[in-house]
Amino acid sequence: MRFLALIRELFFPQEPHDGTTDGEKVEEEVIKKVVYTISKLENRPELKSDYSISELSNEQPQVLELSTLDFNVSNEDMEEYEKQLQSLKS
Amino acid sequence: MKGTIVKSHFSVKGGTGKTTLNTCLASYIHDQGFRCLALDGDSPSYNLFHFREREVAAYQESPEVVDKYIMNSSSIYPIYKIGTDEMQIEELLRIKESGQYDYIVADLPGSLTNTIVNKLIVSGFVDEFYLPTTLDKAVIVNNIKAATQLKKFSKTVKIVWNNVLFHEKQDIYDDNTKVISDAYGIDVCTSRIKSSSYLRREFGNDKLFIKSTLCFPTKLIEEKNNSLINYFKEIVKSQRLSQSIGV
Numbered sequence: 001m002r003f004l005a006l007i008r009e010l011f012f013p014q015e016p017h018d019g020t021t022d023g024e025k026v027e028e029e030v031i032k033k034v035v036y037t038i039s040k041l042e043n044r045p046e047l048k049s050d051y052s053i054s055e056l057s058n059e060q061p062q063v064l065e066l067s068t069l070d071f072n073v074s075n076e077d078m079e080e081y082e083k084q085l086q087s088l089k090s
Numbered sequence: 091m092k093g094t095i096v097k098s099h100f101s102v103k104g105g106t107g108k109t110t111l112n113t114c115l116a117s118y119i120h121d122q123g124f125r126c127l128a129l130d131g132d133s134p135s136y137n138l139f140h141f142r143e144r145e146v147a148a149y150q151e152s153p154e155v156v157d158k159y160i161m162n163s164s165s166i167y168p169i170y171k172i173g174t175d176e177m178q179i180e181e182l183l184r185i186k187e188s189g190q191y192d193y194i195v196a197d198l199p200g201s202l203t204n205t206i207v208n209k210l211i212v213s214g215f216v217d218e219f220y221l222p223t224t225l226d227k228a229v230i231v232n233n234i235k236a237a238t239q240l241k242k243f244s245k246t247v248k249i250v251w252n253n254v255l256f257h258e259k260q261d262i263y264d265d266n267t268k269v270i271s272d273a274y275g276i277d278v279c280t281s282r283i284k285s286s287s288y289l290r291r292e293f294g295n296d297k298l299f300i301k302s303t304l305c306f307p308t309k310l311i312e313e314k315n316n317s318l319i320n321y322f323k324e325i326v327k328s329q330r331l332s333q334s335i336g337v
Contacts, residue, residue, distance in 0.1 A: 069208060069211065069212070069239055070235075070239060071102045071200070071232065071235055071236045071239060072235070073228075073231050073232050073235050077231050077234075077235060078227065078228070078231050081227065081230065081231045081234070081269070082227070084269045084273045085265060085266065085269050088265055088268055088269055089265065
């Protein structure tokens with residue numbers, strides 16, 4: 001929440017939204033785009049040069065985190081592979 | 091040649107030949123006249139980087155080898171260590187974007203304890219991952235899992251059979267290949283790489299020479315174990331030869 005507050009402070013220093021539903025929506029949309037841009041630039045610095053607003057608005061916010069790299073294998077994974085191999089042979 | 095292509099042999103399990111294949115691939119690419127950079131991110135051992143150091147030291151003590159092989163080599167490709175400095179990511183991305191090399195071959199650790207390496211993978215820095223796999227169920231399943239994850243970040247992710255004993259029935263490899271590709275959607279290289287024992291027998295255990303980073307014996311290996319060179323031709327075939335500028 002401190003992060004969102006900081007973004008609000010940076011982008012809406014003097015003009016907080018006017019309290020209407022529309023104003024709130026615009027602010028939320030900008031915040032989403034900023035968060036998404038920061039997350040993309042942190043992980044994909046090579047994208048810096050070919051960013052466009054249309055790309056941002058068409059994509060859902062997504063953060064590629066290191067935790068997405070999960071290489072752990074379970075017993076179920078091993079059994080599933082054996083099952084696939086056996087079904088090929090039968 | 092358009093842009094730099096980053097290739098990496100990657101494996102979660104040890105002993106699959108990852109570093110040897112990365113070393114040989116970088117040397118082969120350089121020997122073919124491409125501009126190549128090797129990256130060693132496999133800390134703390136940095137086997138690829140230290141292999142070059144040991145090789146230089148060994149050849150310095152053997153002037154006859156220097157005369158015979160090294161002097162025939164017109165240039166040497168650089169090997170950089172990927173350390174723990176966060177700034178290196180920006181630097182590596184800049185090097186790739188600059189196109190000063192045709193190929194970068196990256197040796198990365200399978201344990202993923204280095205956050206810089208993780209960030210490099212997630213950033214899409216590596217264009218092509220090849221996962222050397224032996225006929226061991228644990229290795230196969232681990233590499234399937236890794237390949238599935240790596241496909242999120244790189245356009246090419248393939249499994250390659252390594253340390254293949256050709257006196258074994260190849261049907262076993264065929265069956266496993268079918269399961270890996272059909273059931274899991276992971277591509278498998280057509281080439282199968284023979285066990286290095288074939289090479290050791292031919293070259294009298296001279297490991298330095300077999301995977302030399304200074305004077306890679308492409309022609310000799312092609313004569314003695316063409317499976318390795320055939321494999322390299324398979325994964326480098328789509329890119330055309332450019333003039334080496336030397337490094």
